[in-house]
Amino acid sequence: MSEAAIAPSATLGSARTGASPSRAAIGDSEFDRDTALTRREPGVYDIELSAGWTIISAVNGGYLLAVLGRALADALPHPDPFTISAHYLTASQPGPAVVRTETVRTGRTLSTGQASLFQLDEQGNEVERIRVLASYGDLGALPDDVRTAARPPQMPPPEQCFGPQDAPSPVPGSSAITDRLFLKLDPSTLGWALxxxxxxxxxxxxxxxxxxxxxxxxxxLLAVDALPPTAFEIGLSGWVPTVELTVHVRCRPAPGPLRVAITTRNLAGGFLEEDAEVWDSADRLVAQSRQLARVRLG
Incomplete structure (x- = not known):
């Protein structure tokens, strides 16, 4: 089979119609270009992991999850991730990678698949970096009935919040991903920065x-893993690598900025959980996640 690039078209119905030339549309964004894969053969994809999505030289876990999520969207008969669970086995580095997918089951409303991302080590041996299992469906086909006790986080407007550009000086090696994000942190969760x-x-x-x-x-899938770790507000510092991350996507988000709220209730034995909620501009809970992460104590 001839090679095919796997990326959404800017003409898809999910793209913003009449978007300003200065505003990227879905399918024509740096995020889309940097998560695009080339189909080598059925179930096998090549990609160049971009250095633009790194934190302290390691590739961000949410960006990696989006890469694997795009591969599964191509491999499975349904378009949207409903639930996706990832185990991060070794730290990924910018550069060439191979994604291999496998269809586990297909049904009328849901299909399930697994995917792994591989890179070569310094000796030329193939190393598995991340493995995921996911179920896909069609978010557009879901009923509108919502019954929930969840409420969006109460936050100041963006102009009263603070981003990485407001810091007195950048942290060496950690700013690449923040250059690609619109990120405004609630001042009440910024004590660690002071x-x-x-x-x-x-x-x-x-x-x-x-x-x-x-x-x-x-x-x-990127949004749930793009904020500074909650460990900072607990009083810890340094890298907080993800061990496992599960994301539930509940509906397609409305246009406009998202609100992300992450909490940790328990740190024990050098590991903590992070529970995230993502809310769209229409006050809908569009995604939830839980991850287990390792922290450096002492």
Whole structure:
């Protein structure tokens, strides 16, 4: 089979019609270009992992999840991730990678598949970086009936929040991904940046992509893992690598910035959980996630 690039078309119905030339549309964004794969053969895809989505030189876990999510969207008969669980086995690096997918089951409303991302180590041996299992469906076919006790986070407007550009000086090696994000942190969760962490294990922010591209189900996989770790507000510092991350996508987000709220209730044995909620501009809970992460103590 001839090679085929796997990326959404800017003419798809999910794209913003009449978008300003200065505002990227879904399918024509840096995020879309950097998650695009080339189909080598059925179930096998090549990609160049971009250095633009790194944190302290390691590729961000949410970006990696979006890459694998796009591969599964091509491999499975349904378009949208409903639930996707990832185990991060080794740290991914910018550069060439191969994604291999396998269809586990297909049904009328849901299909299930698994995918793994591989890179070569310094000796030329193939190393598995991340493995996911996911169920896909059609979010557009879901009923509108919503019965929930969940409420969107109460946050100041974006102009009263603070982004990485407001910091007195960047953290060496950690700013690449923040250049690609619209990120405005709630001041009440910014004590760590002033040397006065609250100890509450909370992080809240307005979130979007820097080029103005509206959110879609795949970019929600990035949103749940793009904020500073809650460990900072507990009083810890340093890298907080993800061990496992599960995301539930509940509906297609409305245009406009997202609100992301993340909480940690328990740190024990050098591991903590992060529970995230993502809310769209229509006050709908569009995604939820839980991850287990490792922290450096002492």
């Amino acid at each position: 040397g006065k962490p609250s100890g509450k294990g909370e992080m809240r922010a307005w979130f979007g992509l820097a080029d103005g591209r509206d959110a879609d189900p795949l970019s929600l």
